[in-house]
Amino acid sequence: MPVRTWRRPLDADKVKPPQAEVHIIKDRCKGCGYCIEFCPKDVLEESNEINKRGIHPPKVIDEERCALCGFCSAVCPDFAIYTTEKNCKEKKTTK
Numbered sequence: 001m002p003v004r005t006w007r008r009p010l011d012a013d014k015v016k017p018p019q020a021e022v023h024i025i026k027d028r029c030k031g032c033g034y035c036i037e038f039c040p041k042d043v044l045e046e047s048n049e050i051n052k053r054g055i056h057p058p059k060v061i062d063e064e065r066c067a068l069c070g071f072c073s074a075v076c077p078d079f080a081i082y083t084t085e086k087n088c089k090e091k092k093t094t095k
Contacts, residue, residue: 019086020066024058028080031055035072035081041065044072 009015022043029051036044036058043066047059058081066083073082
């Protein structure tokens with residue numbers, strides 16, 4: 001029987017997980033597909049659009065599933081994708 005090592009935090013019902021916003025600079029994309037292939041949550045897929053380079057850039061399927069790991073921006077050789085936290089913007093505007 002496998003040993004369960006992860007426990008649920010005591011304040012899990014009070015803490016809201018961060019919401020992600022995925023930004024894609026479509027004309028910078030060269031269509032390598034690394035962001036799509038290596039996303040741990042399968043947030044991206046190839047779009048039907050064609051950018052300036054004649055390539056199908058990625059599109060966001062479900063932004064809610066994004067875990068803000070930043071792996072998509074780390075593997076992108078052209079710096080064509082990045083993520084931000086939606087809650088950060090709200091906090092900055094309330095000051």
